[in-house]
Amino acid sequence: MSRTTTLGSFLRAHSTPIVLSLVLILIALVATAAQSSSFDRTVIDLLIRVVFVVGLYIFIGNSGVVSFGHAAFMMIGAYATGWQDCCSMTKSFFMPGLPQFVLDTTVPPPVATFVAGLFAALFALLVGAAIMRLSGIGASIATFAMLVVVNVVYSNWDSVTAGTSTMTGIPAFTDRWVALVVALIAIFAAYLYQISRFGLMLRTSREDEIAAKASGVDVVGQRLLAFALSAFFAGLAGALYAHFLGTISVNAFYLDLTFITLAMLVVGGLNSLSGAVVGVICISALIEILRQLEKGIDVGSTSIALPGGAQEIGLGIAMVLVLIFRQRGITGNQEITWPLLRVTEKPGREQEIDRAHTTSPPASRWRHLSKLIKQGGVP
Amino acid sequence: MTSALQILIDAISVGSLYALAALGVGLVFGVLRLVNFAYGDFITVGSYALIVPSASITAILFIGNWPWPLLVVASAIIVMIVALICDFVVFRPLRQASPAVLMIASFGLSYIIQNAIIIIYNARPKAIGIWPGLAEAIAIGDLRVPGLQVVTIIVALGLLAALVLFLRKSRFGVQMRAAAEDFQMARMLGVQANTVIGTAFVISAFLAAIVSLLFLCQVGVVSFHMGTQLMLIAFIATVIGGMGSLVGAVVGGYAIGIGGTLLQVMLPENLRYFRDAFVFGAVIVILLVRPQGLLVARAARERV
Numbered sequence: 001m002s003r004t005t006t007l008g009s010f011l012r013a014h015s016t017p018i019v020l021s022l023v024l025i026l027i028a029l030v031a032t033a034a035q036s037s038s039f040d041r042t043v044i045d046l047l048i049r050v051v052f053v054v055g056l057y058i059f060i061g062n063s064g065v066v067s068f069g070h071a072a073f074m075m076i077g078a079y080a081t082g083w084q085d086c087c088s089m090t091k092s093f094f095m096p097g098l099p100q101f102v103l104d105t106t107v108p109p110p111v112a113t114f115v116a117g118l119f120a121a122l123f124a125l126l127v128g129a130a131i132m133r134l135s136g137i138g139a140s141i142a143t144f145a146m147l148v149v150v151n152v153v154y155s156n157w158d159s160v161t162a163g164t165s166t167m168t169g170i171p172a173f174t175d176r177w178v179a180l181v182v183a184l185i186a187i188f189a190a191y192l193y194q195i196s197r198f199g200l201m202l203r204t205s206r207e208d209e210i211a212a213k214a215s216g217v218d219v220v221g222q223r224l225l226a227f228a229l230s231a232f233f234a235g236l237a238g239a240l241y242a243h244f245l246g247t248i249s250v251n252a253f254y255l256d257l258t259f260i261t262l263a264m265l266v267v268g269g270l271n272s273l274s275g276a277v278v279g280v281i282c283i284s285a286l287i288e289i290l291r292q293l294e295k296g297i298d299v300g301s302t303s304i305a306l307p308g309g310a311q312e313i314g315l316g317i318a319m320v321l322v323l324i325f326r327q328r329g330i331t332g333n334q335e336i337t338w339p340l341l342r343v344t345e346k347p348g349r350e351q352e353i354d355r356a357h358t359t360s361p362p363a364s365r366w367r368h369l370s371k372l373i374k375q376g377g378v379p
Numbered sequence: 380m381t382s383a384l385q386i387l388i389d390a391i392s393v394g395s396l397y398a399l400a401a402l403g404v405g406l407v408f409g410v411l412r413l414v415n416f417a418y419g420d421f422i423t424v425g426s427y428a429l430i431v432p433s434a435s436i437t438a439i440l441f442i443g444n445w446p447w448p449l450l451v452v453a454s455a456i457i458v459m460i461v462a463l464i465c466d467f468v469v470f471r472p473l474r475q476a477s478p479a480v481l482m483i484a485s486f487g488l489s490y491i492i493q494n495a496i497i498i499i500y501n502a503r504p505k506a507i508g509i510w511p512g513l514a515e516a517i518a519i520g521d522l523r524v525p526g527l528q529v530v531t532i533i534v535a536l537g538l539l540a541a542l543v544l545f546l547r548k549s550r551f552g553v554q555m556r557a558a559a560e561d562f563q564m565a566r567m568l569g570v571q572a573n574t575v576i577g578t579a580f581v582i583s584a585f586l587a588a589i590v591s592l593l594f595l596c597q598v599g600v601v602s603f604h605m606g607t608q609l610m611l612i613a614f615i616a617t618v619i620g621g622m623g624s625l626v627g628a629v630v631g632g633y634a635i636g637i638g639g640t641l642l643q644v645m646l647p648e649n650l651r652y653f654r655d656a657f658v659f660g661a662v663i664v665i666l667l668v669r670p671q672g673l674l675v676a677r678a679a680r681e682r683v
Contacts, residue, residue, distance in 0.1 A: 066479050130663065134670050137414060137478060141618045142666050145659040148611070152659070156652040255607070259490055266483050309494040309502075316491035323484045324472045 015338035017191040020277045021184050024050065027281075028180045040176060046284045047179035048240045050277055053264050054186040055233025057276035059226045060265065062199055064206030065135070068258055069143030072150035073231040075253035076123055077116040077238025079154065079161055082248060084112035087169030094167070097159025109173035113182075113239040120235025121228045128227040132220050135209060147258070155250045166249040173243035182240060186233050190273050193229060202226055206271075260287075263319040269329025274336040282330060283315065290314045384522060386644055392528035394636025395535030396593055398629045400609050401616035402542070403586035405628030408617060409559035410579045412478045416485040417465060419610025420492035421458050421584055425591025426601045427500060428457040429507060438505040438601070447510065455588040461492075462584035463577065471573070496603040504602035513596050531593050538589065539629065542582070546625070551578050559623060619665045621672025630673060 011018070024047065031043040056070050083098060084107040092103045107115065131142045154161045161167070193199045202222040205212035213219055242248050260283070268279020296305030322329060404418050429443035429450070442453045469488050473481055513530055516523040546552035551574075557565040558575045566572050587606075594609065595601065612635055613628075620631025639658050646654060665673070 064479075066482065130667055134666055137482070137622060138618065138666055138670055140414075140479075140482070141614065142663050144611075145615065145662045145666075148659045149656045149663075152653060152656040259486060262483060263487065307498045309497040312494040313491050313498070316487045316494065319487040320469055320484055320491070323476070323480055323487070324469070327476060327480060 012338055014191070014195075016274060016335040017187050019336050019338055020187050020274060023277070023281070024180060024183055024187075028176050031176055042284070042288055044174065044176055044179050044244055046280060047176070047183045048174070048237050048244065049261065049264065049280045049284065050183040051179075051186045051233055051240060052237035053261050053268075053276045053280050054183075054190050054273065055230045055237060056261055056265055057230075057270075057273060058190050058193060058233065059223075059230035061271050061273070061276065062194060062202045062206065062226050063223050064271075065223065066140045066262075067143040067227075067230075068140060068262075069147040069150075070230065070234045070261070071253045071255075071257045072147045073120040073124060073234035074238035074241065074257070075150065075154060075248075075250065077120045077235030078242040078248045078253070079167070079238075080116040080119040080235070081109075081112050081239040081242040082167045082170050084115060085109055085171055086167060090169065094162045095160055097157070109171055109243055113173075113236060113243065116239035116242075117232045117235040120238065121232035124228045124231030125224065128224045128231075132223040132227060147254070151250060151254055161250070164250055166247045168247045170242045170246050170248070172246050174240045179240055179244070182236055186236070187273065187277065189229070189233070190276075193226070194273065198222060198225055260315070263315060267319055267322045267329055269331040269333045271328070271333040272331050272335050275329045275331040275333060278331050278336075279329065283318070286318060287311060287315065385524065386640065388522075388524050388528055388532075390637040390640035391633070392531040392636075393640050394633035395532050396590060396632075397609075397612050397616055397636040398632030399535055399538060399586050399593075400590045400613035401620065401628040401632035402539075402625060403583040403590070404610070404613045405617045405620075405623075405625050406555075406579045406583045406586075409623050409625065410555060410562065410576055411470065412481065413470060413485060414478065414482040414614065415583075416482065416610065417489040417492060418583070418587060418613065419604075419606030419608075420489050420496075421462055421587035422591045422594070422606030422609055423496065423601070423603060424461050424492070425454050425458045425588040426507070426595045426605065427496060428454045428588075429509065429595075430500075430505065430601070432499050434499075434501040436501070436503060436505070438507045440507065440509075443507060443509055450509070451588070451592065454592060455585045458588040458591070459581050459584040462580045462587075466576065466580045470576075474572075493603050500603070502603060504600045506600050507595060508599055509592070510596055527593075527596050534589065534593065538586070542625075545582075551575070555579060559625075615659070615662050619662055619669075619672055621674040624672065624674045627672055627674035634673075 027043060027046070031040050034040070052070070052074060055073075056067070059065070059067055059070075083095070083102055084105075087094070091098070095103075127146055131139060131146065134142050155164050157163070194203070201212070201217045202219075202225075204215070205217055205219045205222065209219060238253075241252075264279040264283045265276055266279070267283055268277070269275025290306065290311040293306045294308060294311055296303040326332070400418075400422070403421075404415060407413055407415050407418075429438075429440060431439040431441045433439065442450055445453065465488055469484055470481065473484055476484070513525075513527040515526055517526045517529055544552075546556055554565065554570045554575050555578060557568075558570055558572075562572070565575075590609065591606070594605070598605070613632070616631030616635050617628045618631070619634065620627030620629070635658065638661065639654065642654050642657055643651065646657070650657075
């Protein structure tokens with residue numbers, strides 16, 4: 001085998017992040033060509049959500065534990081950004097409770113973004129060290145409780161977060177290309193993580209926690225690692241968001257955000273990176289279309305508009321329909337690979353784990369049996 | 380001394396409300412393993428049922444003007460219908476799904492109901508005054524207690540007793556307990572799955588309606604997210620009480636209600652706004668110390 005075929009087969013085996021990146025680059029290029037500021041904003045919004053949902057996927061997709069708490073990490077990232085680089089003149093007036101060295105320094109936005117991510121990850125490490133001991137619904141509820149706690153604290157700690165009023169004067173640093181670069185970094189990081197041994201160990205625990213423990217996987221430790229990594233990207237998304245809008249308030253990071261981002265992940269497919277990205281693109285497109293319809297479209301001389309709230313209902317219905325008819329999401333929990341060159345090599349190990357679970361004979365026989373029993377026909 | 384007693388009655392009445400809500404969540408969880416986020420919206424529907432559907436700013440009472448027994452029944456029936464429709468349309472196709480999928484589906488359902496309410500009734504809160512007589516204080520010895528608190532406590536205790544009787548003595552009740560313990564086994568022994576699940580939804584909806592009316596008397600305003608906070612607390616109560624255990628749900632409800640009220644009184648002034656942070660922080664701690672909840676349901680123990 002010559003070197004080029006090895007390289008070629010390597011690229012084909014790992015084409016998922018490349019294909020996903022190309023799709024996002026294409027979207028960004030279309031936005032450049034379109035030269036419409038509202039479309040541009042939609043695209044930047046989409047890219048920021050890609051960062052967040054890919055972050056969410058790193059934890060939920062690999063561990064199988066549903067987290068309702070990641071909006072808190074995004075908020076922590078956004079506020080950490082504001083503390084570092086907003087409004088040097090009025091900072092001490094609005095947020096007198098900040099430590100002196102924070103009040104005195106103004107950090108350049110790229111550094112502030114990175115530090116914000118680290119800050120969120122650090123917080124996740126601390127909280128996760130406790131929460132990750134739980135499993136299943138208990139863990140989900142605990143992340144929910146964490147979201148409430150963080151939200152209440154940030155809403156009321158006026159001297160540090162300016163309370164429920166908005167924090168303004170954050171420099172506008174996020175443009176299309178910045179958001180794109182961070183989104184691409186998130187995709188590659190998530191991919192590298194999921195094919196690493198840490199990702200594989202966590203995926204095993206997702207399929208069967210007890211078997212994973214018996215095989216020597218430190219489930220709590222692996223979950224914690226994924227939790228911190230995913231919080232890092234949620235924090236980055238928060239920083240991008242703060243640098244995009246220039247103003248942030250606590251209300252933007254609560255149940256609505258939790259719902260929309262979870263809907264994106266579920267619709268795309270919970271257990272694949274491609275699902276996370278595809279979900280963001282599809283739901284963002286759906287939201288945009290419904291938003292246009294709410295504004296009204298002209299049919300002949302009359303204008304037909306959907307009532308306010310239709311956008312949210314449409315979103316909810318889309319999510320429920322996908323859950324009912326396509327539980328594995330649009331991507332069916334498979335990774336998208338380079339469409340022209342079919343991958344004939346052995347599938348990646350992370351997919352093997354997924355496949356083993358769904359196709360191994362004892363498992364399928366067991367499923368068949370339990371299905372029969374559930375339907376009432378005793379075999 | 381009297382003020383301490385007054386605080387205690389206040390705490391118990393808040394706890395009673397939470398316990399009823401938690402029981403509604405716990406019943407459905409028991410048979411379906413469904414963490415129902417839409418439960419809060421069942422509560423909201425119970426109050427919106429009283430007024431004429433319109434986008435006007437002021438509330439126009441319709442059912443709300445009826446005599447109280449009729450009012451309670453009508454509101455409960457409307458909530459039951461909504462709950463059964465939800466079960467039929469969303470949860471029945473998902474019978475084979477994992478608890479996580481069910482949970483996310485109910486999250487979506489909740490979002491749909493809330494926004495449907497916004498479209499039909501408008502997003503602004505509306506003032507509704509029902510049963511003004513309940514606001515008057517009742518004198519018990521030296522104590523002057525708001526009538527509503529006494530009524531809440533009595534209603535809660537009455538319903539709890541009725542529910543215990545139902546679960547222990549009636550055929551449906553026994554089937555429900557069997558299903559909560561081991562759904563597969565119960566089905567093989569001839570328990571009709573959809574009947575049991577339907578019963579659970581109906582009772583849960585009835586509790587939601589009662590909680591809704593009691594809560595409405597307290598706050599006097601309906602809004603599309605009025606049930607959300609109650610649902611969250613009910614949830615947390617069932618989890619710390621021990622998922623799948625009905626007694627646990629009640630204990631959890633009272634624990635949060637009483638704990639929250641006492642915190643409100645005892646926290647220093649400047650920390651009082653952070654009360655919910657303390658309550659939910661305590662929830663995380665309880666989960667860590669007893670991951671299975673305060674009372675472990677027999678069915679919840681994991682078998683390998």
